[in-house]
Amino acid sequence: MSYDTIIKAGRWFDGAGSASAIRHLGLRGDRVVAVSVAPLDETGCAQVIDAAGKWVVPGMVDIHTHYDIEVLKTPELTESVRHGITTVLLGSCSLSTVHVGGTDAGDLFGRVEAIPRKHVIEAIDEIKTWNSAHEYVAALEQLPLGPNIAALLGHSDIRTAQMGLDRATRKEVRPTQQEMAAMEAALNEALDAGFVGMSAQQLMFDKLDGETCRSRTLPSTYAKARERRRLNAILRRRDRVLQAGPDVGSPRSLAAMTLSTLGIFRKRLKTTLLSAADIKATPAVVHIMGPIARALNALGGDFRWQHLPVPFEVYADGIDLVIFEEFGSGAAALHLADEIERNALLRDEDYRRRFRQDYEAKFGVRVWHRDFFDAEIVSCPDDSVIGKTFGQVGLDRGGLHPVDAFLDLVLAHGTKMRWRTTISNHRPEFLAKLGADPGVQLGFSDAGAHLRNMAFYNFGLRFLRHARDAEQAGRGFISLERAVHRLTGELADWYGVDAGHLREGDRADLVVIDPAKLDASLDDYAESPVAQYDNLSRMVNRNDGAVSAVFVGGTYVFGNGTAAPVLGTTRTGRFLEAKAR
Template structure:
């Protein structure tokens, strides 16, 4: 047999959780065609990769991103791919761009996901040639996709496109019978096009951008039970997924959404809910999440929590951080786009009094722990306060209240003062317990969003480090095979897409990583300008020594931690339709490299999964 690539001597994981072993892999035309304990014979044109001492694992699956905008102008998505992610799911949190026009997309994505609103408008205006879900998929497949994509259709997208953004965000408005029918048709069309399901949102501190509807919550939050039941019934019949976020201010909504997964006298509803987190502000709640999921699934549901398996550390420039949206005075400041008006508000004593009151109200559901002593200043024109907390600065200034110290510094330095805090997942022992919960999925990276606030692009590598460190210390909480499975095949199988495995006959989407470099470099802070966002500097991860190679469809898109010229220039990834196997995109055999490929890719759905 002639091979395009041979990978020799690596510790091979197949993504199913089965035992790993030292193997040699042969790849031809983008497919794994041989896995052998013995040597494979190289031909004259075979690339031979020495993987001795390294792990060869399936490409990781990221189940929760907001790359819907970035993929249009930067389809290589290198920040995820360089860390071993080869399959990316878009359309999370009720947000997608299947039916919205450009301005409404800017209003919905801009503030909620901290993506520059004008860029959203420009990108959708330039690329939007679609008027249906199937046409949207065709448009994606005309791009030089780096990773594979799978998609949810967003409820806010459908609702705003059907009712108009203004009516869709008014509490006294309901969709007419014709509008409800139109949303149901949109959902059905998306499922027919191979979408994963629908994402919705009940979380009330996701606020709109723009002028007309500014500071209203997302359209999906205004839907009543009947509207959602009718949409969910379509998902039930088609065995597709509902991804949602509950209203944490009303914990009963969380339990209600979890229970809706049950199929009592009807099909079960596959439900993926945000999120299992060890929240500093409510430390007891995490202990009930695993038992709740196990109980629902034992009763016949198909329910999963999404979980970020690393500390949830966030950064902020001044007051620009989504956690302030969860209480009135914080949201009031973020409502004001004009810097002069915002500064005037921050000086107002009545406003400060209200902020202090809400800061000190420690009871009740919340995400932020509201402790300015647990908020470290990391950048500031005044170097004397770097490394200190806002609370400590207040003490040094004569016992100033932490809120006043924070607001004073924001007034002094604006967005030039940068600070950080960890809001959840701060206890390593609890992270170990969450990691083995069968009702928990590892995900929720939010990749592509909150560009100045967080960077979890390498969360999979950091999770593998956590498991590997425990194994080396003799305190293993799971096998490495199980850890790899949780990031790969387990996710792909549950969502029904062709990814996450590395066996004979599978597409050669794989990562070669050096376990010796699963180290502290994975935690380091870096920034990098994003050309398609006007040079905005975003938080990124840089641990290039860890990832030796990433291959998608058997073609090398990352080498020694760095994206190759291929990534984003030629198409290696595909749109993954639920229940369909996808043939790989083999490399050209001879002649010059082709430019971006343009066929729709429907011909690559070669078989239907049973």
């Protein structure tokens, strides 16, 4: 029996949590055809990879990305593939590009996901040939996809397409019966096309870009209970997924979205919510995430939180960062796209007084800790402030309030002043607790969005390092087999797609990892230009020694820091349809 590829003598993980073992894998076409204790016959095999001393794991699944725009022009999605991600899920946070046109897509994605609006519009206007989910899938399949693609249909997408962006973002407007029926038809059609479900949003600091509806929240946030119930009923009936973000400031919103999973007198609804985190601003919340999930599932639900299993460190250029959207004075500044108008506002003493009041309001649920003593300046034309916090700069300037120190530097240097802070997941013991919790899914990378603000493309490798290091130190919180399962088969099975496993007959999507290279360099910050966004510099992580080889559909696409010639020129990934249940 001949093979296209043999991967020999690696420590093999099946993605189902079974015990790992030294095995020899034979690949033919897009499938694993042999997992053998004994060495395989290499006669006629074009490619043999020696994986001795390395791990051979299923390709990892990224369940929360915003690659909806990037995939259209650079479908290889190299930044995820290079870190062992072989399946990505599009359509998060109520946003997708199935039904809306270019301008509406630009308004939906531009500000909330920090993807340059003009490039969103250009990509959709230049490339879009589809008017339905089936046509969208067909268009994706014509692209030279690097990883596999699965998709959610965005509620804001279909609401905008049926009602128009202006009507879809007015509190007093409800969809007509015809518009509601059209949204239901669009959702059913997407599920027929293999979409894994729908994403919705109630988070109130996700704001629109553009001019017509600027600073209104996303269309999905305007839906009332009846509209949500009708769409959720379709997902229940079809056993598909609801991904949603509750309004963190509204207990009613959180209760409605969590309790929607329950199947009392009806089918349960597979529900995943954003997000489980150890938030600096509200440290007590981390203690209730697991119990909430366990209680809901014990009552008959099928509920998961999404969780980023690494510290949530963010960077910002000046004041351009989504966390400022969560309070009035910050949102007022981001509302002003014109730099002259914005600077005039930042100089105004009444405005500064409001900003200081918002900054000092420490009570209530919030995302940002609002502590400028916990915000370090990493680059600035004024070398004297680099390495200092805004709080320290204020002290150095005669006891200036931290808010005034921050605003003064923004006025002086604009986006040339770059700073960072860690919002959540800063305590290793709680990262371990959430990482092992069965009511929590690992993901929430936001890959493809916030290009200047965050870089979590290698979250899977960093989680495996955490699990390995804890085990070696005698503080193990999860076995390596279970850690691999959490990043692969567990996710693929829950979303119902053909991915995440590495057994005979499974898709040959796999990663060869050198565990000796899972070191501190995984955390290193680098930048790489994105050609399709006028070479905008994207934050990335680079540890090219950790991943020796990546295969998608049986084809070698990346390894040791270098893309194979096929990546981006030949279709290796495919659209993964949700399995009928």
